[in-house]
Amino acid sequence: MNWKAFLAAVSIFGLGGFLVYQYYASRYLIVRHDPTYASTYASELLTLALVAAFTALAFCTLFIYTALATRATARRMAFALSKDLALSREEFRRFYEMSPVPYLLITKGGKIKRPNKASLRLFGLDEEHLMGQDFFSFLSIPEQEGKKAMLKEMAARSVAIDQKEVLVTHANGAQRWALLSIEELLSGHAWMQEHVGLATLVDIHEQKELERIKTEFLSLASHQLRSPLANMKWYIDFLLEHRTASLVPETIEYLRRMYRRNEDMIDIVNTLLNLSRVEMGRIKVEKNATDLTALATSVLEELATAAQDKQITLTPSLQAEGTVETDAKLLRIVLQNLLTNAVRYTPNGGSVFITLTRSRREVRIEVRDTGIGIPPEEQGRIFSKLYRASNAKNMEANGNGIGLYMCKALVEGMQGTISFESVAGSGTTFVVTLPV
Amino acid sequence: MQGKTILIVDDDTVFSDILSEILREKGANVVIEHDGASGLERAKSLAPDIVVVDVMMPRMSGVEMLERFRATDVGKCVPVLLLTNMNEADTMAKRTEGDPTEVLLKTDWTLDQIAERVVATLAA
Numbered sequence: 001m002n003w004k005a006f007l008a009a010v011s012i013f014g015l016g017g018f019l020v021y022q023y024y025a026s027r028y029l030i031v032r033h034d035p036t037y038a039s040t041y042a043s044e045l046l047t048l049a050l051v052a053a054f055t056a057l058a059f060c061t062l063f064i065y066t067a068l069a070t071r072a073t074a075r076r077m078a079f080a081l082s083k084d085l086a087l088s089r090e091e092f093r094r095f096y097e098m099s100p101v102p103y104l105l106i107t108k109g110g111k112i113k114r115p116n117k118a119s120l121r122l123f124g125l126d127e128e129h130l131m132g133q134d135f136f137s138f139l140s141i142p143e144q145e146g147k148k149a150m151l152k153e154m155a156a157r158s159v160a161i162d163q164k165e166v167l168v169t170h171a172n173g174a175q176r177w178a179l180l181s182i183e184e185l186l187s188g189h190a191w192m193q194e195h196v197g198l199a200t201l202v203d204i205h206e207q208k209e210l211e212r213i214k215t216e217f218l219s220l221a222s223h224q225l226r227s228p229l230a231n232m233k234w235y236i237d238f239l240l241e242h243r244t245a246s247l248v249p250e251t252i253e254y255l256r257r258m259y260r261r262n263e264d265m266i267d268i269v270n271t272l273l274n275l276s277r278v279e280m281g282r283i284k285v286e287k288n289a290t291d292l293t294a295l296a297t298s299v300l301e302e303l304a305t306a307a308q309d310k311q312i313t314l315t316p317s318l319q320a321e322g323t324v325e326t327d328a329k330l331l332r333i334v335l336q337n338l339l340t341n342a343v344r345y346t347p348n349g350g351s352v353f354i355t356l357t358r359s360r361r362e363v364r365i366e367v368r369d370t371g372i373g374i375p376p377e378e379q380g381r382i383f384s385k386l387y388r389a390s391n392a393k394n395m396e397a398n399g400n401g402i403g404l405y406m407c408k409a410l411v412e413g414m415q416g417t418i419s420f421e422s423v424a425g426s427g428t429t430f431v432v433t434l435p436v
Numbered sequence: 437m438q439g440k441t442i443l444i445v446d447d448d449t450v451f452s453d454i455l456s457e458i459l460r461e462k463g464a465n466v467v468i469e470h471d472g473a474s475g476l477e478r479a480k481s482l483a484p485d486i487v488v489v490d491v492m493m494p495r496m497s498g499v500e501m502l503e504r505f506r507a508t509d510v511g512k513c514v515p516v517l518l519l520t521n522m523n524e525a526d527t528m529a530k531r532t533e534g535d536p537t538e539v540l541l542k543t544d545w546t547l548d549q550i551a552e553r554v555v556a557t558l559a560a
Contacts, residue, residue: 223521223522226521226542226543227492227521227542229543230521230542230543231448231450231451233543233546234450234451234454234546234547235450235454237546237547237548238454238547238548241546241548242457242458266543269543270543
Protein backbone atom coordinates (compact mmCIF):
# COMPACT_ATOMS: atom_id res chain seq x y z
CA MET A 1 0.00 0.00 0.00
CA ASN A 2 2.78 2.40 0.97
CA TRP A 3 4.89 2.01 -2.14
CA LYS A 4 1.80 2.50 -4.33
CA ALA A 5 1.01 5.75 -2.53
CA PHE A 6 4.63 6.80 -2.93
CA LEU A 7 4.56 6.07 -6.68
CA ALA A 8 1.32 8.00 -7.07
CA ALA A 9 2.78 10.97 -5.18
CA VAL A 10 5.96 10.93 -7.26
CA SER A 11 3.98 10.82 -10.54
CA ILE A 12 1.65 13.61 -9.48
CA PHE A 13 4.52 15.82 -8.34
CA GLY A 14 6.53 14.91 -11.45
CA LEU A 15 3.69 15.82 -13.79
CA GLY A 16 2.94 19.02 -11.83
CA GLY A 17 6.62 20.04 -11.96
CA PHE A 18 6.79 19.38 -15.69
CA LEU A 19 3.69 21.51 -16.35
CA VAL A 20 4.95 24.36 -14.18
CA TYR A 21 8.26 24.27 -16.07
CA GLN A 22 6.45 24.37 -19.45
CA TYR A 23 4.33 27.29 -18.29
CA TYR A 24 7.39 29.13 -17.09
CA ALA A 25 9.09 28.42 -20.41
CA SER A 26 6.09 29.64 -22.41
CA ARG A 27 5.86 32.89 -20.38
CA TYR A 28 9.49 33.79 -20.23
CA LEU A 29 11.44 31.83 -22.86
CA ILE A 30 9.28 31.40 -25.95
CA VAL A 31 7.59 34.80 -25.55
CA ARG A 32 10.76 36.62 -26.66
CA HIS A 33 10.69 34.94 -30.07
CA ASP A 34 6.98 34.52 -30.85
CA PRO A 35 4.54 36.16 -28.39
CA THR A 36 1.35 34.98 -30.15
CA TYR A 37 2.36 31.32 -30.16
CA ALA A 38 3.51 31.62 -26.58
CA SER A 39 0.22 32.98 -25.33
CA THR A 40 -1.77 30.23 -27.10
CA TYR A 41 0.66 27.63 -25.79
CA ALA A 42 0.40 28.97 -22.26
CA SER A 43 -3.42 28.95 -22.22
CA GLU A 44 -3.48 25.38 -23.53
CA LEU A 45 -0.93 24.32 -20.93
CA LEU A 46 -3.04 25.96 -18.26
CA THR A 47 -6.10 23.99 -19.41
CA LEU A 48 -4.07 20.80 -19.43
CA ALA A 49 -2.74 21.56 -15.93
CA LEU A 50 -6.22 22.22 -14.66
CA VAL A 51 -7.54 18.94 -16.10
CA ALA A 52 -4.57 17.07 -14.62
CA ALA A 53 -5.10 18.75 -11.25
CA PHE A 54 -8.76 17.85 -11.21
CA THR A 55 -8.03 14.26 -12.14
CA ALA A 56 -5.36 14.03 -9.45
CA LEU A 57 -7.72 15.54 -6.93
CA ALA A 58 -10.41 13.05 -7.85
CA PHE A 59 -7.97 10.19 -7.50
CA CYS A 60 -6.68 11.50 -4.18
CA THR A 61 -10.19 11.89 -2.83
CA LEU A 62 -11.05 8.39 -3.95
CA PHE A 63 -7.83 7.05 -2.43
CA ILE A 64 -8.32 8.81 0.89
CA TYR A 65 -11.95 7.78 1.02
CA THR A 66 -11.05 4.10 0.37
CA ALA A 67 -8.32 4.17 3.00
CA LEU A 68 -10.64 5.70 5.55
CA ALA A 69 -13.40 3.24 4.72
CA THR A 70 -11.01 0.27 5.09
CA ARG A 71 -9.81 1.54 8.44
CA ALA A 72 -13.34 1.89 9.69
CA THR A 73 -14.16 -1.66 8.55
CA ALA A 74 -11.00 -2.97 10.15
CA ARG A 75 -11.86 -1.21 13.36
CA ARG A 76 -15.38 -2.58 13.28
CA MET A 77 -14.05 -6.08 12.57
CA ALA A 78 -11.47 -5.86 15.33
CA PHE A 79 -14.17 -4.75 17.72
CA ALA A 80 -16.42 -7.62 16.72
CA LEU A 81 -13.53 -10.07 16.94
CA SER A 82 -12.50 -8.97 20.39
CA LYS A 83 -16.10 -9.25 21.47
CA ASP A 84 -16.22 -12.77 20.07
CA LEU A 85 -12.96 -13.68 21.75
CA ALA A 86 -14.18 -12.40 25.05
CA LEU A 87 -17.36 -14.34 24.52
CA SER A 88 -15.55 -17.54 23.53
CA ARG A 89 -13.22 -17.21 26.52
CA GLU A 90 -16.27 -16.93 28.72
CA GLU A 91 -17.88 -19.82 26.87
CA PHE A 92 -14.73 -21.88 27.27
CA ARG A 93 -14.56 -21.09 30.96
CA ARG A 94 -18.17 -22.17 31.38
CA PHE A 95 -17.59 -25.27 29.30
CA TYR A 96 -14.60 -26.14 31.49
CA GLU A 97 -16.45 -25.44 34.71
CA MET A 98 -19.77 -27.03 33.83
CA SER A 99 -18.52 -30.07 31.89
CA PRO A 100 -19.73 -33.31 33.45
CA VAL A 101 -16.23 -34.68 32.85
CA PRO A 102 -13.80 -33.95 35.68
CA TYR A 103 -10.97 -31.67 34.51
CA LEU A 104 -8.04 -30.39 36.54
CA LEU A 105 -5.06 -28.27 35.68
CA ILE A 106 -1.98 -29.66 37.36
CA THR A 107 1.59 -28.47 37.57
CA LYS A 108 4.52 -30.56 36.45
CA GLY A 109 5.03 -31.62 40.04
CA GLY A 110 1.43 -32.85 40.17
CA LYS A 111 -0.03 -30.03 42.29
CA ILE A 112 -3.69 -29.33 41.61
CA LYS A 113 -4.23 -25.81 40.26
CA ARG A 114 -7.68 -25.57 38.85
CA PRO A 115 -10.26 -28.26 39.44
CA ASN A 116 -13.62 -27.92 37.65
CA LYS A 117 -16.94 -28.64 39.34
CA ALA A 118 -17.15 -32.25 38.19
CA SER A 119 -13.72 -32.98 39.65
CA LEU A 120 -14.75 -31.41 42.96
CA ARG A 121 -17.68 -33.84 43.00
CA LEU A 122 -15.40 -36.76 42.09
CA PHE A 123 -12.98 -35.98 44.91
CA GLY A 124 -15.70 -34.89 47.34
CA LEU A 125 -13.76 -31.76 48.33
CA ASP A 126 -14.25 -28.03 47.77
CA GLU A 127 -11.86 -25.94 45.75
CA GLU A 128 -10.00 -24.59 48.80
CA HIS A 129 -9.15 -28.04 50.03
CA LEU A 130 -8.20 -29.37 46.66
CA MET A 131 -5.98 -26.51 45.48
CA GLY A 132 -2.28 -27.19 45.85
CA GLN A 133 -2.77 -30.83 46.84
CA ASP A 134 -0.81 -33.62 45.20
CA PHE A 135 -3.04 -34.89 42.41
CA PHE A 136 -1.50 -38.35 42.45
CA SER A 137 -2.21 -38.83 46.15
CA PHE A 138 -5.88 -39.30 45.21
CA LEU A 139 -5.10 -42.02 42.69
CA SER A 140 -4.17 -45.63 43.09
CA ILE A 141 -3.71 -48.66 40.89
CA PRO A 142 -4.39 -51.88 42.82
CA GLU A 143 -1.47 -54.33 42.85
CA GLN A 144 0.53 -52.02 40.60
CA GLU A 145 1.77 -49.11 42.68
CA GLY A 146 4.88 -49.02 40.51
CA LYS A 147 2.70 -48.08 37.58
CA LYS A 148 1.36 -45.06 39.48
CA ALA A 149 4.90 -43.83 40.13
CA MET A 150 5.50 -44.23 36.42
CA LEU A 151 2.43 -42.12 35.57
CA LYS A 152 3.65 -39.40 37.94
CA GLU A 153 7.04 -39.50 36.31
CA MET A 154 5.44 -39.20 32.86
CA ALA A 155 3.42 -36.19 33.98
CA ALA A 156 6.55 -34.56 35.40
CA ARG A 157 8.32 -35.00 32.07
CA SER A 158 5.28 -33.69 30.15
CA VAL A 159 4.74 -37.02 28.41
CA ALA A 160 1.08 -37.38 27.44
CA ILE A 161 -0.89 -40.01 29.34
CA ASP A 162 -3.70 -41.64 27.41
CA GLN A 163 -6.66 -43.33 29.13
CA LYS A 164 -5.04 -45.29 31.93
CA GLU A 165 -7.33 -47.03 34.40
CA VAL A 166 -6.94 -45.65 37.92
CA LEU A 167 -8.90 -45.74 41.16
CA VAL A 168 -9.87 -42.30 42.47
CA THR A 169 -10.34 -41.94 46.21
CA HIS A 170 -13.30 -39.81 47.32
CA ALA A 171 -13.03 -37.80 50.54
CA ASN A 172 -15.37 -40.31 52.21
CA GLY A 173 -12.97 -43.14 51.39
CA ALA A 174 -15.00 -44.64 48.55
CA GLN A 175 -13.08 -45.46 45.41
CA ARG A 176 -14.17 -45.19 41.81
CA TRP A 177 -12.58 -46.38 38.60
CA ALA A 178 -11.70 -43.69 36.07
CA LEU A 179 -9.74 -43.33 32.87
CA LEU A 180 -6.91 -40.87 33.40
CA SER A 181 -5.48 -38.77 30.58
CA ILE A 182 -3.00 -35.94 30.97
CA GLU A 183 -2.22 -33.64 28.10
CA GLU A 184 0.28 -30.80 28.33
CA LEU A 185 -1.33 -27.41 27.83
CA LEU A 186 0.73 -24.97 25.83
CA SER A 187 0.66 -21.91 27.99
CA GLY A 188 0.61 -18.59 26.15
CA HIS A 189 2.83 -17.09 28.79
CA ALA A 190 6.40 -17.96 28.02
CA TRP A 191 7.46 -16.32 31.28
CA MET A 192 5.54 -18.95 33.24
CA GLN A 193 8.06 -21.16 34.91
CA GLU A 194 5.70 -24.05 35.39
CA HIS A 195 3.94 -25.73 32.54
CA VAL A 196 0.52 -27.07 33.31
CA GLY A 197 -1.12 -30.29 32.29
CA LEU A 198 -4.81 -30.81 31.68
CA ALA A 199 -5.86 -33.93 33.57
CA THR A 200 -9.09 -35.63 32.58
CA LEU A 201 -10.76 -38.35 34.61
CA VAL A 202 -13.57 -40.19 32.86
CA ASP A 203 -15.69 -42.15 35.31
CA ILE A 204 -15.92 -45.79 34.22
CA HIS A 205 -16.94 -47.19 37.57
CA GLU A 206 -20.33 -48.55 36.51
CA GLN A 207 -18.77 -50.22 33.52
CA LYS A 208 -16.03 -51.84 35.62
CA GLU A 209 -18.57 -52.93 38.20
CA LEU A 210 -20.73 -54.58 35.52
CA GLU A 211 -17.68 -56.30 34.09
CA ARG A 212 -16.72 -57.58 37.53
CA ILE A 213 -20.22 -58.87 38.25
CA LYS A 214 -20.35 -60.56 34.88
CA THR A 215 -17.01 -62.29 35.26
CA GLU A 216 -17.66 -63.27 38.86
CA PHE A 217 -20.97 -64.75 37.87
CA LEU A 218 -19.27 -66.63 35.08
CA SER A 219 -16.63 -67.93 37.45
CA LEU A 220 -19.15 -68.96 40.12
CA ALA A 221 -21.46 -70.57 37.59
CA SER A 222 -18.59 -72.48 36.04
CA HIS A 223 -17.50 -73.67 39.45
CA GLN A 224 -20.99 -74.86 40.29
CA LEU A 225 -21.16 -76.62 36.94
CA ARG A 226 -17.91 -78.45 37.53
CA SER A 227 -19.08 -80.29 40.65
CA PRO A 228 -21.79 -82.37 38.94
CA LEU A 229 -19.59 -82.85 35.88
CA ALA A 230 -16.81 -84.27 38.02
CA ASN A 231 -19.29 -86.62 39.68
CA MET A 232 -20.65 -87.79 36.32
CA LYS A 233 -17.11 -88.41 35.13
CA TRP A 234 -16.27 -90.43 38.23
CA TYR A 235 -19.38 -92.55 38.27
CA ILE A 236 -19.40 -93.38 34.57
CA ASP A 237 -15.70 -94.14 34.70
CA PHE A 238 -16.23 -96.32 37.77
CA LEU A 239 -18.95 -98.30 36.00
CA LEU A 240 -16.80 -98.75 32.92
CA GLU A 241 -13.69 -99.75 34.84
CA HIS A 242 -15.08 -101.77 37.74
CA ARG A 243 -18.57 -102.97 36.85
CA THR A 244 -18.21 -104.10 33.23
CA ALA A 245 -19.00 -107.68 34.21
CA SER A 246 -22.55 -106.75 35.15
CA LEU A 247 -23.17 -104.55 32.07
CA VAL A 248 -24.47 -105.55 28.65
CA PRO A 249 -22.47 -104.28 25.62
CA GLU A 250 -25.16 -101.79 24.64
CA THR A 251 -25.03 -100.18 28.09
CA ILE A 252 -21.26 -100.01 27.91
CA GLU A 253 -21.43 -98.27 24.51
CA TYR A 254 -23.91 -95.70 25.83
CA LEU A 255 -21.81 -95.15 28.93
CA ARG A 256 -18.78 -94.50 26.69
CA ARG A 257 -20.77 -91.91 24.75
CA MET A 258 -21.96 -90.32 27.96
CA TYR A 259 -18.38 -90.14 29.16
CA ARG A 260 -17.22 -88.43 25.95
CA ARG A 261 -20.05 -85.90 25.97
CA ASN A 262 -19.34 -85.19 29.61
CA GLU A 263 -15.68 -84.57 28.76
CA ASP A 264 -16.80 -82.10 26.05
CA MET A 265 -18.88 -80.31 28.66
CA ILE A 266 -15.89 -80.18 31.03
CA ASP A 267 -13.85 -78.62 28.20
CA ILE A 268 -16.47 -75.94 27.64
CA VAL A 269 -16.63 -75.11 31.33
CA ASN A 270 -12.83 -74.97 31.53
CA THR A 271 -12.75 -72.64 28.55
CA LEU A 272 -15.35 -70.36 30.13
CA LEU A 273 -13.41 -70.35 33.37
CA ASN A 274 -10.14 -69.55 31.66
CA LEU A 275 -11.86 -66.78 29.77
CA SER A 276 -13.30 -65.26 32.92
CA ARG A 277 -9.88 -65.44 34.52
CA VAL A 278 -8.26 -63.69 31.55
CA GLU A 279 -10.91 -60.98 31.70
CA MET A 280 -10.64 -60.51 35.44
CA GLY A 281 -6.89 -60.15 34.97
CA ARG A 282 -6.39 -63.10 37.26
CA ILE A 283 -4.06 -64.95 34.93
CA LYS A 284 -0.68 -64.88 36.59
CA VAL A 285 2.27 -66.00 34.55
CA GLU A 286 4.26 -68.48 36.62
CA LYS A 287 7.45 -69.46 34.88
CA ASN A 288 9.11 -72.76 35.55
CA ALA A 289 11.53 -74.98 33.70
CA THR A 290 9.42 -76.55 30.96
CA ASP A 291 10.31 -79.27 28.51
CA LEU A 292 8.60 -77.93 25.39
CA THR A 293 9.05 -81.12 23.41
CA ALA A 294 7.34 -83.15 26.14
CA LEU A 295 4.58 -80.55 26.44
CA ALA A 296 3.90 -80.54 22.68
CA THR A 297 4.03 -84.34 22.56
CA SER A 298 1.46 -84.69 25.32
CA VAL A 299 -0.91 -82.22 23.62
CA LEU A 300 -0.49 -84.18 20.36
CA GLU A 301 -1.33 -87.40 22.20
CA GLU A 302 -4.58 -85.89 23.43
CA LEU A 303 -5.46 -85.05 19.84
CA ALA A 304 -4.42 -88.37 18.32
CA THR A 305 -7.92 -89.89 18.39
CA ALA A 306 -9.60 -86.85 16.86
CA ALA A 307 -6.97 -86.75 14.10
CA GLN A 308 -7.29 -90.49 13.46
CA ASP A 309 -11.06 -90.19 13.09
CA LYS A 310 -10.50 -87.77 10.20
CA GLN A 311 -7.40 -89.54 8.80
CA ILE A 312 -5.37 -86.42 9.40
CA THR A 313 -1.63 -86.94 9.74
CA LEU A 314 0.00 -85.09 12.63
CA THR A 315 3.62 -84.32 11.85
CA PRO A 316 5.69 -82.97 14.72
CA SER A 317 9.13 -81.49 14.19
CA LEU A 318 10.25 -80.65 17.69
CA GLN A 319 13.73 -79.17 17.86
CA ALA A 320 13.80 -77.50 21.23
CA GLU A 321 16.28 -79.40 23.33
CA GLY A 322 16.36 -78.91 27.07
CA THR A 323 14.01 -76.82 29.13
CA VAL A 324 12.72 -73.27 28.75
CA GLU A 325 11.55 -70.91 31.50
CA THR A 326 7.90 -70.42 30.68
CA ASP A 327 4.41 -71.01 32.04
CA ALA A 328 3.63 -74.59 31.05
CA LYS A 329 -0.07 -74.39 31.98
CA LEU A 330 -0.76 -71.34 29.87
CA LEU A 331 1.34 -72.56 26.96
CA ARG A 332 -0.55 -75.86 27.05
CA ILE A 333 -3.86 -74.02 26.64
CA VAL A 334 -2.41 -72.12 23.66
CA LEU A 335 -1.11 -75.28 21.99
CA GLN A 336 -4.34 -77.16 22.67
CA ASN A 337 -6.35 -74.40 21.02
CA LEU A 338 -4.14 -74.00 17.97
CA LEU A 339 -3.81 -77.75 17.35
CA THR A 340 -7.50 -78.48 18.01
CA ASN A 341 -8.44 -75.75 15.52
CA ALA A 342 -5.96 -77.12 12.99
CA VAL A 343 -7.47 -80.61 13.22
CA ARG A 344 -11.05 -79.34 13.39
CA TYR A 345 -10.82 -77.11 10.34
CA THR A 346 -8.84 -79.44 8.11
CA PRO A 347 -10.89 -81.73 5.85
CA ASN A 348 -10.48 -85.49 6.09
CA GLY A 349 -7.18 -86.84 4.86
CA GLY A 350 -5.32 -83.53 5.38
CA SER A 351 -2.16 -82.79 7.37
CA VAL A 352 -1.24 -80.80 10.46
CA PHE A 353 2.36 -79.87 11.21
CA ILE A 354 3.80 -78.52 14.42
CA THR A 355 7.30 -77.13 14.39
CA LEU A 356 9.21 -76.11 17.50
CA THR A 357 12.45 -74.22 17.14
CA ARG A 358 14.54 -72.41 19.64
CA SER A 359 17.11 -69.66 19.26
CA ARG A 360 19.07 -67.86 21.92
CA ARG A 361 16.41 -65.19 22.26
CA GLU A 362 13.12 -66.89 21.58
CA VAL A 363 11.10 -70.01 21.13
CA ARG A 364 9.11 -70.28 17.94
CA ILE A 365 6.08 -72.52 17.62
CA GLU A 366 4.51 -73.00 14.23
CA VAL A 367 1.21 -74.82 13.71
CA ARG A 368 0.45 -75.36 10.02
CA ASP A 369 -2.53 -77.10 8.48
CA THR A 370 -3.88 -77.88 5.04
CA GLY A 371 -7.34 -76.78 6.12
CA ILE A 372 -10.06 -74.46 4.91
CA GLY A 373 -8.09 -71.30 5.68
CA ILE A 374 -9.40 -67.93 6.80
CA PRO A 375 -11.16 -65.71 4.22
CA PRO A 376 -8.99 -62.61 3.58
CA GLU A 377 -11.76 -60.14 4.47
CA GLU A 378 -12.22 -61.81 7.87
CA GLN A 379 -8.57 -62.10 8.82
CA GLY A 380 -8.57 -58.83 10.76
CA ARG A 381 -11.22 -60.06 13.18
CA ILE A 382 -10.03 -63.56 13.82
CA PHE A 383 -8.63 -62.76 17.28
CA SER A 384 -11.79 -60.96 18.46
CA LYS A 385 -13.86 -62.50 21.20
CA LEU A 386 -16.74 -64.72 20.06
CA TYR A 387 -15.80 -64.22 16.40
CA ARG A 388 -15.85 -67.24 14.13
CA ALA A 389 -14.90 -67.15 10.47
CA SER A 390 -17.86 -67.77 8.15
CA ASN A 391 -16.31 -70.87 6.56
CA ALA A 392 -15.49 -72.26 10.02
CA LYS A 393 -19.15 -71.87 11.03
CA ASN A 394 -20.24 -73.66 7.87
CA MET A 395 -17.91 -76.55 8.46
CA GLU A 396 -18.46 -77.00 12.19
CA ALA A 397 -21.53 -75.75 14.02
CA ASN A 398 -19.95 -76.31 17.41
CA GLY A 399 -17.42 -73.74 18.52
CA ASN A 400 -17.51 -70.69 20.73
CA GLY A 401 -15.14 -68.17 19.16
CA ILE A 402 -13.12 -67.95 22.34
CA GLY A 403 -10.05 -70.05 21.53
CA LEU A 404 -8.00 -67.61 19.46
CA TYR A 405 -9.09 -64.63 21.54
CA MET A 406 -7.74 -66.41 24.59
CA CYS A 407 -4.57 -67.58 22.82
CA LYS A 408 -3.73 -63.98 22.00
CA ALA A 409 -4.44 -62.81 25.55
CA LEU A 410 -2.32 -65.61 27.04
CA VAL A 411 0.58 -65.27 24.60
CA GLU A 412 0.70 -61.52 25.12
CA GLY A 413 0.49 -62.09 28.86
CA MET A 414 3.68 -64.11 28.48
CA GLN A 415 5.30 -61.21 26.52
CA GLY A 416 5.12 -63.25 23.33
CA THR A 417 3.59 -62.65 19.92
CA ILE A 418 1.05 -64.53 17.86
CA SER A 419 0.41 -64.09 14.16
CA PHE A 420 -0.85 -66.09 11.21
CA GLU A 421 -0.81 -66.46 7.48
CA SER A 422 -3.68 -68.03 5.67
CA VAL A 423 -4.85 -68.75 2.17
CA ALA A 424 -8.55 -69.53 2.01
CA GLY A 425 -9.02 -73.05 0.79
CA SER A 426 -5.44 -74.21 1.19
CA GLY A 427 -4.42 -73.77 4.82
CA THR A 428 -3.35 -71.66 7.74
CA THR A 429 -0.10 -71.25 9.67
CA PHE A 430 -0.09 -69.82 13.17
CA VAL A 431 3.21 -68.65 14.61
CA VAL A 432 3.77 -68.08 18.32
CA THR A 433 7.03 -66.64 19.59
CA LEU A 434 7.95 -66.49 23.24
CA PRO A 435 10.98 -64.79 24.77
CA VAL A 436 13.40 -67.14 26.48
CA MET B 437 -0.24 -100.49 50.13
CA GLN B 438 -0.61 -103.17 52.79
CA GLY B 439 -1.03 -101.71 56.24
CA LYS B 440 -1.25 -98.10 55.01
CA THR B 441 -3.98 -95.97 56.55
CA ILE B 442 -5.83 -93.58 54.25
CA LEU B 443 -8.29 -90.94 55.48
CA ILE B 444 -10.91 -89.77 52.99
CA VAL B 445 -12.88 -86.63 53.95
CA ASP B 446 -15.73 -85.73 51.60
CA ASP B 447 -19.42 -85.00 52.02
CA ASP B 448 -20.13 -86.78 48.73
CA THR B 449 -20.78 -90.32 49.98
CA VAL B 450 -20.72 -91.92 46.53
CA PHE B 451 -17.26 -90.50 45.90
CA SER B 452 -15.86 -91.64 49.24
CA ASP B 453 -17.47 -95.07 48.95
CA ILE B 454 -16.17 -95.74 45.44
CA LEU B 455 -12.69 -94.38 46.12
CA SER B 456 -12.45 -96.37 49.33
CA GLU B 457 -13.56 -99.51 47.50
CA ILE B 458 -10.81 -99.03 44.88
CA LEU B 459 -8.20 -98.39 47.56
CA ARG B 460 -9.33 -101.29 49.75
CA GLU B 461 -8.97 -103.56 46.72
CA LYS B 462 -5.35 -102.46 46.69
CA GLY B 463 -5.01 -103.54 50.30
CA ALA B 464 -5.13 -100.23 52.12
CA ASN B 465 -6.94 -99.50 55.35
CA VAL B 466 -9.45 -96.73 54.54
CA VAL B 467 -11.30 -94.48 56.98
CA ILE B 468 -14.05 -92.09 55.83
CA GLU B 469 -15.37 -88.84 57.34
CA HIS B 470 -18.06 -86.64 55.81
CA ASP B 471 -17.26 -83.13 57.04
CA GLY B 472 -14.22 -80.98 57.80
CA ALA B 473 -14.64 -80.81 61.58
CA SER B 474 -14.91 -84.55 62.18
CA GLY B 475 -12.28 -85.11 59.49
CA LEU B 476 -9.87 -82.93 61.47
CA GLU B 477 -10.54 -84.79 64.73
CA ARG B 478 -10.11 -88.15 63.02
CA ALA B 479 -6.92 -87.02 61.29
CA LYS B 480 -5.43 -85.91 64.61
CA SER B 481 -6.29 -89.14 66.45
CA LEU B 482 -5.61 -91.52 63.59
CA ALA B 483 -2.36 -90.05 62.19
CA PRO B 484 -3.02 -91.51 58.71
CA ASP B 485 -0.35 -92.06 56.06
CA ILE B 486 -2.23 -89.84 53.63
CA VAL B 487 -5.38 -87.70 53.63
CA VAL B 488 -7.68 -87.18 50.64
CA VAL B 489 -9.87 -84.16 51.32
CA ASP B 490 -12.50 -82.18 49.44
CA VAL B 491 -12.54 -78.37 49.66
CA MET B 492 -16.28 -77.64 49.76
CA MET B 493 -17.73 -79.36 52.83
CA PRO B 494 -20.23 -78.57 55.58
CA ARG B 495 -19.10 -77.42 59.05
CA MET B 496 -15.50 -76.82 58.02
CA SER B 497 -13.96 -76.37 54.58
CA GLY B 498 -11.14 -78.60 53.38
CA VAL B 499 -8.77 -75.65 53.27
CA GLU B 500 -9.48 -74.71 56.90
CA MET B 501 -9.22 -78.34 57.98
CA LEU B 502 -5.88 -78.58 56.21
CA GLU B 503 -4.58 -75.40 57.82
CA ARG B 504 -5.56 -76.60 61.28
CA PHE B 505 -4.19 -80.07 60.65
CA ARG B 506 -0.86 -78.60 59.51
CA ALA B 507 -0.71 -76.64 62.76
CA THR B 508 -0.66 -79.87 64.82
CA ASP B 509 2.41 -82.04 65.46
CA VAL B 510 0.79 -85.05 63.80
CA GLY B 511 -0.21 -83.12 60.69
CA LYS B 512 3.10 -81.45 59.78
CA CYS B 513 4.33 -83.91 57.20
CA VAL B 514 1.35 -86.05 56.28
CA PRO B 515 0.78 -85.88 52.51
CA VAL B 516 -2.60 -84.41 51.60
CA LEU B 517 -4.46 -84.52 48.30
CA LEU B 518 -6.83 -81.55 48.17
CA LEU B 519 -9.69 -82.02 45.71
CA THR B 520 -11.36 -78.93 44.34
CA ASN B 521 -13.61 -77.48 41.69
CA MET B 522 -12.29 -74.01 42.38
CA ASN B 523 -10.52 -72.06 39.74
CA GLU B 524 -8.11 -70.69 42.34
CA ALA B 525 -6.38 -74.09 42.46
CA ASP B 526 -3.05 -72.45 41.74
CA THR B 527 -3.24 -69.90 44.52
CA MET B 528 -4.19 -72.55 47.05
CA ALA B 529 -1.28 -74.68 46.00
CA LYS B 530 0.95 -71.69 46.50
CA ARG B 531 -0.28 -71.00 50.00
CA THR B 532 0.68 -74.47 51.10
CA GLU B 533 3.96 -74.57 49.21
CA GLY B 534 6.72 -76.46 50.97
CA ASP B 535 4.36 -78.86 52.70
CA PRO B 536 3.29 -82.16 51.12
CA THR B 537 -0.05 -80.92 49.78
CA GLU B 538 -1.14 -81.51 46.23
CA VAL B 539 -4.16 -79.74 44.74
CA LEU B 540 -6.15 -81.76 42.21
CA LEU B 541 -8.79 -80.21 39.98
CA LYS B 542 -11.63 -82.73 40.20
CA THR B 543 -12.63 -82.67 36.55
CA ASP B 544 -9.07 -83.50 35.47
CA TRP B 545 -9.05 -86.85 37.28
CA THR B 546 -11.00 -90.11 37.28
CA LEU B 547 -11.36 -92.04 40.54
CA ASP B 548 -8.85 -94.62 39.34
CA GLN B 549 -6.37 -91.88 38.57
CA ILE B 550 -6.89 -90.37 42.02
CA ALA B 551 -6.34 -93.82 43.57
CA GLU B 552 -3.14 -94.20 41.51
CA ARG B 553 -2.03 -90.76 42.69
CA VAL B 554 -2.58 -91.89 46.30
CA VAL B 555 -0.48 -95.00 45.68
CA ALA B 556 2.28 -93.00 43.96
CA THR B 557 2.36 -90.43 46.77
CA LEU B 558 2.61 -93.14 49.40
CA ALA B 559 5.38 -94.85 47.45
CA ALA B 560 7.39 -91.63 47.12
